[in-house]
Amino acid sequence: MGYRKGYFKKDGTYVQPHFTKTGSKSYSGKNNGCLVLILITMTIGFAISCSDSSDSSNSNCPTKTCGDFKTQGQVQSTFDSNRSCYKNLDNDNDGIACENLPKNNQNQ
Template sequence: MGYRKGYFKKDGTYVQGHTTRSRSKSFSNKNNGCMLLLLLAMTFGLAVSCSESSDSSDSGSNTNSNSNCPTKTCGDFTTQAQAQSTYNSNRNCYKNLDSDGDGTACENLSK
């Protein structure tokens, strides 16, 4: 329990000081169980969502190995045959050598 000082209202009347409860009735002991369950559910949900996002980022980096691929362009090759053999060695890595997607790399180079 605490003591509340007196104060003036906006209309000019004075309210006498009095003792009050330190906790409001809306935050009583009977609501603590519900709050605890809600807090646990939110914590569990956050833990699950964080673990799923880290799993998906790990599996995404394993399936997409383009980050480990060397950067090659058609300008790095003198003939189309060199570009084609490089493209055939790893089509996922060197897919930028085949601009139209027909399976032939650097079609503008001489054979």
């Protein structure tokens, strides 16, 4: 802000001295750092909240491995019941879970 001195107009009237705004009406460079910091903080917070919500959907899934089953048929029926929950049972993503296990109890 600047101080404007009083002056006389051409018609003889006196204008009182007053403070005037001398800066630009746009955002100043001093505040841009705070704005960038706020945007970065919000972006990181949003990313964390999204990753937490996607992990919480699978938190109710029991942890199963191929060693927990005796036959491939048992694993396949469990895998087919909830593919998103038991996605670790199908390592090559071909839709067949634990391919190395025997097909049924007779093969053991």
